[in-house]
Every structure is written in C-alpha cells, then in structure tokens.
Amino acid sequence: MILMSIDASTKATGVAIFDEKKLIHYDCLYENDTNVLNRIDNMANRLASLALEYKVNVVALEDVLPDDVKHNQQIYTALMYLQGAIALALNRINLKINQLFVASNWRKTVGIKTGRGVYRDVLKKASMKLVKEHYGIDVNNDVSDSICIGISYLKQQDEEFNWE
Numbered sequence: 135m136i137l138m139s140i141d142a143s144t145k146a147t148g149v150a151i152f153d154e155k156k157l158i159h160y161d162c163l164y165e166n167d168t169n170v171l172n173r174i175d176n177m178a179n180r181l182a183s184l185a186l187e188y189k190v191n192v193v194a195l196e197d198v199l200p201d202d203v204k205h206n207q208q209i210y211t212a213l214m215y216l217q218g219a220i221a222l223a224l225n226r227i228n229l230k231i232n233q234l235f236v237a238s239n240w241r242k243t244v245g246i247k248t249g250r251g252v253y254r255d256v257l258k259k260a261s262m263k264l265v266k267e268h269y270g271i272d273v274n275n276d277v278s279d280s281i282c283i284g285i286s287y288l289k290q291q292d293e294e295f296n297w298e
Contacts, residue, residue, distance in 0.1 A: 138190040139284030140181065141276050142220060144173045144212050148276030149181065150284045151188050155295060157269060157284070159188060162276050170212050178219035182227050193224060194287040196279065197234040233287055240286035268297035 141148035144165065151159040163180050165173040185193070198213040221231055237257075238248045246260045258275035265271060265278040273281070289295045 136190045137192045139194040139280050141196050141279035146276050148280035150280040152284050160277050174216045174219045178223035182223035192232050194233040195231050240283050243286040243289050244282045
C-alpha cells in the first residue's frame with residue numbers, strides 16, 4: 135500500500151507519502167496565483183502528478199468543516215472547491231479519496247488534545263512537535279498535519295501501529 139495523506143489548502147498544501155508504514159516523502163506545495171480557481175486547479179493537478187510518480191493507491195485527506203474556518207464562507211467555499219478538484223484530478227488517474235478525516239478525529243488518534251480553549255496555533259505546534267519527536271524532522275504545520283493524517287489512517291488500519 136502506498137498512502138498519500140493531504141492537508142489541503144489553496145496556497146500551501148502539506149503532503150506525505152507512506153510505503154506501507156514507512157514515511158518516504160513529504161513536502162509543502164505552494165501556489166501563488168492571485169486567482170483562487172487557478173490555484174485550486176494547479177494544486178489538484180500537482181497532487182495527481184505526485185500520486186502517479188509514487189504509484190499511490192490510497193489517499194487520505196482532511197475534511198473541510200465550517201467550524202474549521204470560523205464560518206468564513208469564502209474560505210469554506212474555496213476549500214470545498216479544492217476538495218472537489220482533488221477528487222476529480224484523482225479520478226482522472228483512477229484513484230479516489232479513501233478517507234476524509236475531520237481534524238479533531240485525526241488529532242485525537244495521534245494523541246493531540248483538542249477541545250474548548252485549545253486554539254489553532256497550539257494544535258499546529260503540537261503536530262509539528264509530534265513529527266519532530268517521531269521522525270526527527272523539522273517541518274511546517276502543513277506538512278506535519280499531513281504526516282499526522284497519514285499516521286491516523288495507518289492507526290485505523292492497524293490498532294497496533296507505532297510511529298516509525
């Protein structure tokens with residue numbers, strides 16, 4: 135199984151790729167176009183190209199909820215369009231999104247405390263800290279979240295899974 139896990143954004147998308155349970159690639163894909171639809175199209179196509187390059191057969195993606203964007207309709211719409219564009223780009227290469235993760239669920243699975251009074255900046259730092267502790271790498275929060283989404287998927291598949 136080659137798993138690609140994604141923390142999608144129209145400007146900076148974190149992506150991690152696992153071969154079975156081993157992290158083999160991680161990156162942050164940036165898009166700077168001022169037109170949001172161009173950024174969405176470019177990001178989705180870049181993710182599909184990466185999936186082809188690594189022969190990905192499983193995809194896990196963070197889901198978009200209105201609460202996650204503080205009910206900002208413009209951001210919510212852009213992220214929903216991006217999620218749809220990713221699904222379409224993957225479909226063109228005969229892949230599908232196998233798992234959509236609500237942020238609070240993947241965080242709980244990897245051991246990040248969430249809830250009332252725990253703010254976004256604290257959550258982002260927590261995922262970066264976990265990745266540093268388990269993989270010894272310093273990455274930004276987009277990449278660390280994508281790695282944690284992948285770990286959450288792997289833990290769902292194998293309750294005995296431990297970070298490598």
